[in-house]
Amino acid sequence: xxxxxxxxxxxxxxxxxxxxxxxxxxxxxxxxxxxxxxxxxxxxxxxxxxxxxxxxxxxxxxxxxxxxxxxxxxxxxxxxxxxxxxxxxxxxxxxxxxxxxxxxxxxxxxxxxxxxxxxxxxxxxxxxxxxxxxxxxxxxxxxxxxxxxxxxxxxxxxxxxxxxxxxxxxxxxxxxxxxxxxxxxxxxxxxxxxxxxxxxxxxxxxxxxxxxxxxxxxxxxxxxxxxxxxxxxxxxxxxxxxxxxxxxxxxxxxxxxxx
Amino acid sequence: xxxxxxxxxxxxxxxxxxxxxxxxxxxxxxxxxxxxxxxxxxxxxxxxxxxxxxxxxxxxxxxxxxxxxxxxxxxxxxxxxxxxxxxxxxxxxxxxxxxxxxxxxxxxxxxxxxxxxxxxxxxxxxxxxxxxxxxxxxxxxxxxxxxxxxxxxxxxxxxxxxxxxxxxxxxxxxxxxxxxxxxxxxxxxxxxxxxxxxxxxxxxxxxxxxxxxxxxxxxxxxxxxxxxxxxxxxxxxxxxxxxxxxxxxxxxxxxxx
Numbered sequence: 001x002x003x004x005x006x007x008x009x010x011x012x013x014x015x016x017x018x019x020x021x022x023x024x025x026x027x028x029x030x031x032x033x034x035x036x037x038x039x040x041x042x043x044x045x046x047x048x049x050x051x052x053x054x055x056x057x058x059x060x061x062x063x064x065x066x067x068x069x070x071x072x073x074x075x076x077x078x079x080x081x082x083x084x085x086x087x088x089x090x091x092x093x094x095x096x097x098x099x100x101x102x103x104x105x106x107x108x109x110x111x112x113x114x115x116x117x118x119x120x121x122x123x124x125x126x127x128x129x130x131x132x133x134x135x136x137x138x139x140x141x142x143x144x145x146x147x148x149x150x151x152x153x154x155x156x157x158x159x160x161x162x163x164x165x166x167x168x169x170x171x172x173x174x175x176x177x178x179x180x181x182x183x184x185x186x187x188x189x190x191x192x193x194x195x196x197x198x199x200x201x202x203x204x205x206x207x208x209x210x211x212x213x214x215x216x217x218x219x220x221x222x223x224x225x226x227x228x229x230x231x232x233x234x235x236x237x238x239x240x241x242x243x244x245x246x247x248x249x250x251x252x253x254x255x256x257x258x259x
Numbered sequence: 260x261x262x263x264x265x266x267x268x269x270x271x272x273x274x275x276x277x278x279x280x281x282x283x284x285x286x287x288x289x290x291x292x293x294x295x296x297x298x299x300x301x302x303x304x305x306x307x308x309x310x311x312x313x314x315x316x317x318x319x320x321x322x323x324x325x326x327x328x329x330x331x332x333x334x335x336x337x338x339x340x341x342x343x344x345x346x347x348x349x350x351x352x353x354x355x356x357x358x359x360x361x362x363x364x365x366x367x368x369x370x371x372x373x374x375x376x377x378x379x380x381x382x383x384x385x386x387x388x389x390x391x392x393x394x395x396x397x398x399x400x401x402x403x404x405x406x407x408x409x410x411x412x413x414x415x416x417x418x419x420x421x422x423x424x425x426x427x428x429x430x431x432x433x434x435x436x437x438x439x440x441x442x443x444x445x446x447x448x449x450x451x452x453x454x455x456x457x458x459x460x461x462x463x464x465x466x467x468x469x470x471x472x473x474x475x476x477x478x479x480x481x482x483x484x485x486x487x488x489x490x491x492x493x494x495x496x497x498x499x500x501x502x503x504x505x506x507x508x509x510x511x512x513x514x515x516x
Contacts, residue, residue, distance in 0.1 A: 048365040051514045074367040084362035086269070088276045100265040101366045145362070 001026050002047060002153060002183055007056035009042050016042045017207040020056070024200070026152070029179045031198035031215075032187040033228060039207040040187040041081055044155050047185070048078040060153050074103055077151035079159055083142025087131030091122060091141055094130055095148055102149035112148050119174055120144040135162040143171065147178060154184045160193060172197050191224045205232045262368045266376025267383075270350070274384055279349070283342050284388050287335075294334045295395040298327045323405040324485075328396055332413045332483050335392060336420050336476070340449045343385060343421060347428025348442035350377045351510060355436035360513065370511045374503060378429055385421035389414065409485030416482025419495040420475065424449055426502035433509040 007020040017039035024030040034040050046053045049065045049072060058065045063072040086094055095113045104112045117123055120140040125133060130141060139162055146154060159175065160168045175184060176197060188194060194201055195215065201224070203211040210231040218227055274280035302323065309318045354360040363373055393414055399405045424445075431445035432438075456474030459467035471477055475498075478491040 045361075050361055050365050070367045070369070073365060076365065078361075078365050080358060080361045082358045084357070084359040086273065086359055087357065088273050089269070093272075097265065097269050098362065098366075101262065101363075101368060103367055 001059075001061055002030075002185060003057075003059040004043070004047065005057045005059075007043065007046060007058065008054045009039075009046060009051075010054045015207055017204070020204065020207070020209050022202045022209060022212050024183050024185055026183050027180060028200055029175065029184045029186060029198045031194035031201045032185055032204065033189075033191070033194060033201060034187075034204040035232065036189075038204045040204060041157060043204070044078075044080075044157050044185070044187060048076055048155050049073045050078075074149075075152050077146035077149065077154045079142045079146040079154075079156045081157045081161075083138050083145075085130045085138050085141055085145075087129070089130055090126070091117075091128055091130055091133070092126040094141065095122075095144055098145040099148045102151075104149050112150065116144040116148040119147065119178075121170060136164060136167050139163055140167070140171070143174075152182055154178060154182055154186075156184065156186045158188055159186060160188070160190070191228060195224050201227075203228055203231050205236075210234065262372040263376040263379060266363075266368075266373055267379040270377055270380035271384065274346070274380070279346065280384060283346055284391065287338060287342055287388055288392060290338050291331070291335055291392040291395060294331050295327070295398075298330055302326045323399055323403050324409050327399065328405060328410055328413060329483050331395065332417055333476070333480075335389075335417060336479060337453070339385070339417075339421050339424055340453060341446065343424035344428050344431075344442040344445040344449065346384060347381055347425055347432055347445060348438045349432070350381065350429055351433040351506075352436050352438045352441045355513070356438075364514060371507050374429065374433075374507045374510055378426065378503060378506075381425040381429065382422050385425055386418050389418045389421050392417075406485070412485045412487050413483040415487065416479050416491075419482070419492075420479050423475070423495055423498045423502070426499045426506070427452070430502045430506045430509065433506045433513075 002024040004020060004022050008018050009016045020039070020043055022030070032040055032043070045051050047058050047060065047065065049069050052066055060072045061075050063075070065072040086097075089097070092113065095116060096109060099109055099112050099116075117126060120143050122137070122140055122144055125137055130138065133141065139159070143156070143159060146156065154175075156175070160171055163171060172193070175186065178184065186198065198215060200214050201211065201218075202209060211227065213227075215224075218224070302321075305326070306318070306321065309321065351360070354363065364370075396405065396410050396414075400407065427448050428441075428445040431448060432441040434444070435441050452473070452475045454474075456470045456477060458464050459470040459474075464470075472494070478494045481488060481491050
């Protein structure tokens with residue numbers, strides 16, 4: 001369960017996200033959609049406790065990620081945009097290191113590593129050096145590291161990027177399997193991915209949530225693509241109404257957010 | 260504690276996998292051997308000279324500790340000014356660049372534990388390196404009769420110097436994601452620490468006492484002479500504490516940027 005309430009993050013005068021709120025339930029896969037620079041990564045970094053928000057609250061399994069940070073972080077598995085893999089380590093050693101760091105007990109270490117590796121199809125590369133793996137395998141190692149401590153909440157920043165079609169299908173299957181007893185938030189550019197994998201979609205544009213809807217409630221005959229483009233077009237038209245907001249949009253374009 | 264050890268273990272492992280550790284140790288031990296050889300040769304020459312001149316008092320005051328070990332230790336401390344930044348520059352800068360820092364900061368680990376782990380790993384590494392350079396004076400024990408207590412104090416001093424340098428190096432590395440910048444700024448800071456008392460030596464200036472107190476060789480020289488005083492130990496420990504505190508603050512601040 002993730003509750004995001006009124007999240008705002010400003011880098012100096014640049015507002016990356018503004019008053020973002022949504023909820024992800026257990027057993028649900030939430031697709032987090034938006035154009036580049038919309039604030040997806042910023043939002044995910046705040047949820048995972050990587051950085052604090054300027055305003056607003058995030059509750060993960062009922063724990064505040066700011067005030068009960070360590071406890072909340074224990075319950076989150078996070079795959080950042082670039083898998084945080086040490087290129088000089090063997091896959092097995094890396095997963096073992098991450099498991100220890102995430103607080104897996106000494107006795108459960110072997111089992112946790114084996115299980116995560118099996119789930120992500122890494123058995124064949126356990127002795128390989130991470131830096132020599134292909135992008136697809138590194139992505140899978142990152143995903144294995146995210147699930148190694150069996151967290152109830154998973155935050156995945158573009159998990160299928162760089163994978164070949166067969167791997168994409170496998171990873172999607174894996175994520176769907178994981179979501180049964182977990183809360184998953186998944187960001188992506190790929191719209192069909194959302195309709196295939198997710199139960200709920202949150203569309204964010206220019207730092208604002210423009211749509212939060214269950215997939216089965218989206219109007220019949222309307223593809224996700226239409227919904228996405230319509231939501232963003234509405235938002236942009238709306239942005240032209242007030243001059244102050246227009247300035248903000250321009251400021252956002254001239255100074256790219258650090259992602 | 261467990262987190263600190265986990266991080267320290269990975270860190271030490273990476274020193275040896277990326278052959279930084281071997282290169283740094285080889286360079287350090289080679290240079291130490293060369294200094295040792297040169298100083299010993301000089302020692303022998305002066306001794307022969309004294310003998311030829313029948314300079315009894317000169318010969319009596321001339322000893323291995325002062326003529327070989329003291330200058331050797333001072334030289335090695337200067338070598339550390341250059342080598343330690345090469346060891347510590349990676350610590351934070353590389354993690355920030357490759358994105359693994361995101362893994363550390365989103366794990367249930369305190370920033371202090373991250374800093375402690377990295378400090379422990381680099382500290383153990385330089386202490387081992389300094390200890391290995393102890394083989395040279397050990398040779399003297401077999402072939403001559405240097406004062407072992409004085410020698411030990413000197414090596415303890417060198418270990419303190421190395422660990423202080425590690426703490427400063429961690430701090431500069433935590434400030435940037437660029438390893439070159441980390442190395443150069445830590446090299447600059449260490450060299451400054453080395454020469455900070457120079458204006459005071461040229462004559463009485465304001466704050467001369469303070470400059471001398473801050474000067475690292477001032478305290479190191481005492482230990483090299485065989486004097487282990489609380490004042491010097493406190494100096495080294497406070498330097499380490501201040502540098503680590505700043506590192507912790509700066510590592511934590513990565514979240515706020």
